[in-house]
Amino acid sequence: MIERGLWAPANPIAGAEGTYVNQDSIRNFSIIAHIDHGKSTLADRFLETCGALSQREMDVQVLDSMDLERERGITIKAHFVRLTYQHSSRGPITFHLIDTPGHVDFSYEVSRSLAACEGALLIVDATQGVEAQTLANTYLALENDLEIIPVINKIDLPGAEPEKVREQIEHLLGIDTSEILLASAKDGTGVRDILDRVVDRVPPPRGNAEAPLKALIFDSWFDPYRGVVVLVRIFDGRLAPGMKIMMVSTGQVYEVEDIGVFTPKLAKIDGLGPGEVGFVVANIKNVADTKIGDTLTDPLHPTQTPFPGFREAKSMVFCGLYPVESSEYGELRDALDKLRLNDSSFHYEPENSMALGFGFRCGFLGLLHMEIVQQRLEREYEMRLIATAPSVRYRVTKTDGTQFEIDSPAKLPSPGEIAAIDEPFIQATIITPDEYMGAILQLVQEKRGQQKNLEYLSPKRVMITYDLPLNEIVLDFYDKLKSVSRGYASLDYHFADYRPSQLVKLDILVNGEPIDALSIITHRDSAYARGRALVSKLRQMIHRQLFEVALQASIGSRVIARENVKPLRKNVLAKCYGGDITRKRKLLEKQKEGKRRMKRVGKIDIPQEAFLAILKVEE
Secondary structure (H helix, E strand, C coil), X not given: CCCCCCCXXXXXXXXXXXXXXXXXXXXXXXXXXCCCCCHXXXXXXXXXXXXXXXXXXXXXXXXXXXXXXXXXXXXXXXXXXXXXXXXXXXXXXXXXXXXXXXXXXXXXXXXXXXXCCCEEEEEEECCCCCCHHHHHHHHHHXXXXXXXXEEEECCCCCCCCHHHHHHHHHHHHCCCXXXXXXXXXXXXXXXXXXXXXXXXXXXXXXXXXXXXXXXXXXXXXXXXXXXXXXXXXEEECCECCCCEEEECCCCCEEECCEEEEECCCEEECCCECCCCEEEEECCCCCHHHCCCCCEEECCCCCCCCCCCCCCCCCCCEEEEEEECCHHHHHHHHHHHHHHHHCCCCCEEEEEEECCCEEEEEEEECCHHHHHHHHHHHHHHCCCCEEECCCEECEEEEECCCCEEEECCHHHCCCHHHEEEEEXXXXXXXXXXXXXXXXXXXXXXXXXXXXXXXXXEEECCEEEEEEEEEHHHHCCCHHHHHHHHCCCCCEEEEEEEEXXXXXXXXXXXXXXXXXXXXXXXXXXXXXHHHHHHHHHHHHHHHCCCCCCCEEEEEEECCEEEEEEEECCCCCCCCCCCCCCCHHHHHHHHHHHHHHHHHHHHHCCCCCCHHHHHHHHCCCC
């Protein structure tokens, strides 16, 4: 985040013509890799080698600024840095390095970051080999026609097997093994060889400085002092302070106040030319107005060819967030407002639950995105939250022919009004050692998977491709996959299409009253097992009352499972010491009548743990 006072004039950049950098001395490249393959560590070594920071200023994972990124060893937001590298024969070279997220939830952001580059470093762990997200991001780079430079990292580890990894890369990409570089980001081995290869192999950017302005937006965030800061790559034209700019998707016009670069310290510059990457501040108040993938142009002389591939960020996973104390509803709303300022892909709207009170229905890009948002709310804003079970967006066709989408079981019409329900399917790629293949195939079959392909990447490593319902993986699929493979399997997926399925709404009733926060949408074939498991789990969670509590799972008006929570019972016979049996029977009948009357008017408090039980049910 840009803080007050950090904007300072940039040092003169070698190779500049006036205020712009000569295109022939620019290299724009990205780093793509699976999670924990050393991407951010390698970026640290690039900063050291180029002299961007002194040894005193260096820190582990310099470009990962969030605590969550450092703790989990992942990159959540894209990061950009401009470096100057002294090449032995070509002289000073200006690098624009973009460190991208590796997780599937952020694949669209990765694709836009790659579109801003001409080359990509493909980092593969020498101990782990090619993983699912490595493959997915490589395909994204190939779609953007980038020059790919493969690098095998962590060769210093005792378990490193660079030769086996060479064969995997050659098999997947058809790259000659002699072209693959070996490195260790931890101790700096091979770093200069990588930078030299980037200079030699990655082509310099091409663009016409006299053409109408055409710039790609590939990231943005909110700064409390300057408004929205937009990260752009210039393809044609020039950008300078005082110019008018227009967002092609919305038509909104702004005036540029400041332009800067990240070296990795934020520095103010006079302008950006073709091939350059930098920050733009233009008094934009809402981060949602700067959509990732949008084209930025001159409103007086707009470009005739906006950048292709733009689409709106669409939420894939939804859940309800409620404050533990109803009095904290206003604080939760303020926290969500502030979080939304820096994350335009996160959406929310007010929601009311009979059981939980007032809260918000939130939409996320995926499961990791949902987990990150929840943790940020709890850490940064000290919120105590109850989260309902995650769900996906379904497409419902009613008997009268009308079609609409729902993201919550509460919005599903009654069974008699539904003609068909379509659910989203994903194409999942799983890479695993072959010894775990049997258990993984069984797991995927249980999740209604449809096998598409099975390929051996090496004699001991298998790539499996399946079509899976997204609803089946949002709860516990990833944890089960890691469990059955002892952590060795990796998963990547992307949205495929909507397909018709036999889906039903499973309601949970407590003493005949439906609890909307516990409702789920599930496949008809697994509804009985899910209902039985849910009421059984809830019976353990709900405390005994003075009256019997009936827990039921139902589909429409048909009850498919039931459990009873036995009542607490006072020993009314304790004072009877002898006498006729009819006296004892009379006391028992009186107690029974009292409990029957209490059951009709009695209310029950459901503990927070009961709402989490739905996440822990084993089918």
